[in-house]
Amino acid sequence: MSELTVESRDAGEVVLLYPKGFINAHTVRLFEGALQNAISLQRFKIVVNCSSLVYIASAGLGAMMGAIEEIRSNGGDLRLASLNETVQNIFDILGFNHLYRTYASEAEAIASFGPAPGAASGA
Amino acid sequence: MSELTVESRDAGEVVLLYPKGFINAHTVRLFEGALQNAISLQRFKIVVNCSSLVYIASAGLGAMMGAIEEIRSNGGDLRLASLNETVQNIFDILGFNHLYRTYASEAEAIASFGPAPGAASGA
Amino acid sequence: MSNAPSRPRGRTKPTLLVSLPSETAYLGLVREMTKRMAELAGFSEPVAEKLALAVDEAATNVIEHAYKGAADREVDMRFEDRGPDFRVELVDTGQMVDPRAVPHVDIDKFVTERRTGGLGMHLMEKIMDSVTFRRSARRNVCALVKHKEGEGTSRG
Amino acid sequence: MSNAPSRPRGRTKPTLLVSLPSETAYLGLVREMTKRMAELAGFSEPVAEKLALAVDEAATNVIEHAYKGAADREVDMRFEDRGPDFRVELVDTGQMVDPRAVPHVDIDKFVTERRTGGLGMHLMEKIMDSVTFRRSARRNVCALVKHKEGEGTSRG
Numbered sequence: 229m230s231e232l233t234v235e236s237r238d239a240g241e242v243v244l245l246y247p248k249g250f251i252n253a254h255t256v257r258l259f260e261g262a263l264q265n266a267i268s269l270q271r272f273k274i275v276v277n278c279s280s281l282v283y284i285a286s287a288g289l290g291a292m293m294g295a296i297e298e299i300r301s302n303g304g305d306l307r308l309a310s311l312n313e314t315v316q317n318i319f320d321i322l323g324f325n326h327l328y329r330t331y332a333s334e335a336e337a338i339a340s341f342g343p344a345p346g347a348a349s350g351a
Numbered sequence: 352m353s354e355l356t357v358e359s360r361d362a363g364e365v366v367l368l369y370p371k372g373f374i375n376a377h378t379v380r381l382f383e384g385a386l387q388n389a390i391s392l393q394r395f396k397i398v399v400n401c402s403s404l405v406y407i408a409s410a411g412l413g414a415m416m417g418a419i420e421e422i423r424s425n426g427g428d429l430r431l432a433s434l435n436e437t438v439q440n441i442f443d444i445l446g447f448n449h450l451y452r453t454y455a456s457e458a459e460a461i462a463s464f465g466p467a468p469g470a471a472s473g474a
Numbered sequence: 475m476s477n478a479p480s481r482p483r484g485r486t487k488p489t490l491l492v493s494l495p496s497e498t499a500y501l502g503l504v505r506e507m508t509k510r511m512a513e514l515a516g517f518s519e520p521v522a523e524k525l526a527l528a529v530d531e532a533a534t535n536v537i538e539h540a541y542k543g544a545a546d547r548e549v550d551m552r553f554e555d556r557g558p559d560f561r562v563e564l565v566d567t568g569q570m571v572d573p574r575a576v577p578h579v580d581i582d583k584f585v586t587e588r589r590t591g592g593l594g595m596h597l598m599e600k601i602m603d604s605v606t607f608r609r610s611a612r613r614n615v616c617a618l619v620k621h622k623e624g625e626g627t628s629r630g
Numbered sequence: 631m632s633n634a635p636s637r638p639r640g641r642t643k644p645t646l647l648v649s650l651p652s653e654t655a656y657l658g659l660v661r662e663m664t665k666r667m668a669e670l671a672g673f674s675e676p677v678a679e680k681l682a683l684a685v686d687e688a689a690t691n692v693i694e695h696a697y698k699g700a701a702d703r704e705v706d707m708r709f710e711d712r713g714p715d716f717r718v719e720l721v722d723t724g725q726m727v728d729p730r731a732v733p734h735v736d737i738d739k740f741v742t743e744r745r746t747g748g749l750g751m752h753l754m755e756k757i758m759d760s761v762t763f764r765r766s767a768r769r770n771v772c773a774l775v776k777h778k779e780g781e782g783t784s785r786g
């Protein structure tokens with residue numbers, strides 16, 4: 229049974245994370261690991277695509293809180309895309325919308341980091 | 352909470368039933384009601400489209416067994432379309448494949464009843 | 475294996491105990507719990523779904539036969555991950571089941587004779603490795619066991 | 631039915647009792663059970679999902695704080711549909727909780743100070759109408775209550 233999987237992909241300078249399933253205190257290590265992995269690779273522009281994230285308990289929000297300081301102090305950010313209603317709702321309850329930028333689509337979240345250096349010269 | 356809904360549609364002489372969700376001893380009355388309704392309207396050519404049927408316990412199979420005699424003795428039949436793997440499996444365990452004809456698609460199940468009288472003249 | 479009163483001895487993994495009202499409205503919960511416990515015990519999803527069906531059938535029988543449909547009684551369930559075995563017990567205080575009185579379905583006859591009863595028991599026996607009924611201390615205990623090593627070669 | 635001591639008196643609807651190991655592996659089951667029990671009590675699916683989150687948080691706290699992560703203890707849960715109230719109790723035999731010692735999160739400070747703890751408690755309180763802790767007979771009881779009439783106007 230895999231209650232959670234987290235895939236990771238590159239989109240230029242941006243790292244995309246795809247948590248799929250349920251983040252609770254049991255599965256959160258996997259999500260935390262994916263965040264820490266990006267950080268250890270010095271990849272600080274992170275988009276979490278939440279389109280397949282069904283559920284997130286406070287443990288998952290804590291994992292983001294635990295990483296955000298380091299991410300931002302290195303000129304990066306953690307931004308969220310495609311939250312479903314349940315997850316959006318949890319964010320709202322906690323006032324996380326003041327803390328994290330969320331976007332309706334992955335493309336918008338990626339674009340929010342500005343044009344990639346490669347893209348500018350390659351046009 | 353609706354664990355089961357059963358829609359009914361007409362396709363010429365054939366009645367299509369769309370059980371959606373879970374058929375168990377709690378929800379089976381609804382399925383039984385849909386079968387009995389078709390029978391009471393003298394509609395004996397019945398296709399149960401199982402594409403949204405997630406689960407069927409013996410109560411649901413019992414409901415079909417309870418109706419099949421009357422359906423067949425009136426020149427009709429109860430045929431099944433688009434069973435998912437779980438449901439197909441339950442059928443196999445019980446040897447129901449000897450009792451009921453199953454089809455990969457709804458169109459095939461409808462066609463198995465032969466051309467509708469209207470269709471033949473309308474061509 | 476089934477002479478344990480109710481607590482098993484030794485290194486049995488922790489157990490889930492559930493006590494629920496004898497209402498068919500709870501059968502969906504029984505199905506979900508069983509599926510999840512089977513997955514936690516290591517069964518693949520398709521097998522876990524079949525185990526959930528067997529336990530649904532057993533719980534349905536307790537409600538419909540042992541309690542004759544009375545909705546104000548209690549069904550106690552125990553899920554155990556016993557190393558090589560996944561074991562589910564259902565306990566009721568209703569009418570006694572005489573295992574010899576329970577009709578065994580001959581599925582070929584079934585097909586020709588078109589009976590409607592007996593399907594649940596047949597499913598339970600096809601899916602599980604063992605299905606036993608016993609009476610102890612005025613309670614009926616139905617025990618369903620599935621061996622883990624047989625998972626891949628499950629008949630069901 | 632049963633004269634079990636743990637049964638509440640009166641016309642309270644039948645109750646679901648669950649006893650599970652103090653392992654985070656069971657949190658998914660806790661979530662599913664709560665969602666289903668909330669739906670059976672009449673809450674809409676979105677509200678039932680929030681109630682499931684609150685109970686997940688409470689169970690997580692029992693495992694992580696009361697039992698300090700020990701996986702071999704027991705968490706007892708009771709779900710009750712008390713007419714106007716949906717009530718879930720979690721009982722543990724672990725470390726005592728002093729409700730006054732539990733830090734209340736000021737979400738605005740939280741945002742500026744970027745703490746990581748306290749989120750679970752905050753969610754529970756936002757979602758439920760009442761969250762109480764009490765100690766009785768060496769057991770900790772955490773009771774979560776949601777009024778049904780408030781469903782439509784749920785703050786969460």
Ligand SMILES: Nc1ncnc2c1ncn2[C@@H]1O[C@H](COP(=O)(O)OP(=O)(O)O)[C@@H](O)[C@H]1O
Nearest residue numbers: 535536539540571576590591592593594595596
């Ligand atoms: N838990 C039980 N308590 C009492 N009788 C039972 C129980 N389970 C099964 N039986 C008996 O066995 C018969 C066959 O059960 P089953 O195969 O589930 O079919 P059905 O429930 O449709 O009759 C029942 O009709 C009943 O007489």
Ligand SMILES: Nc1ncnc2c1ncn2[C@@H]1O[C@H](COP(=O)(O)OP(=O)(O)O)[C@@H](O)[C@H]1O
Nearest residue numbers: 691692695696727732746747748749750751752
């Ligand atoms: N069931 C409990 N038993 C003991 N202490 C608890 C319990 N629930 C909460 N606490 C205390 O309250 C604090 C806040 O809990 P919570 O908001 O869930 O955040 P976190 O668990 O992330 O610390 C915990 O750190 C703990 O000290």
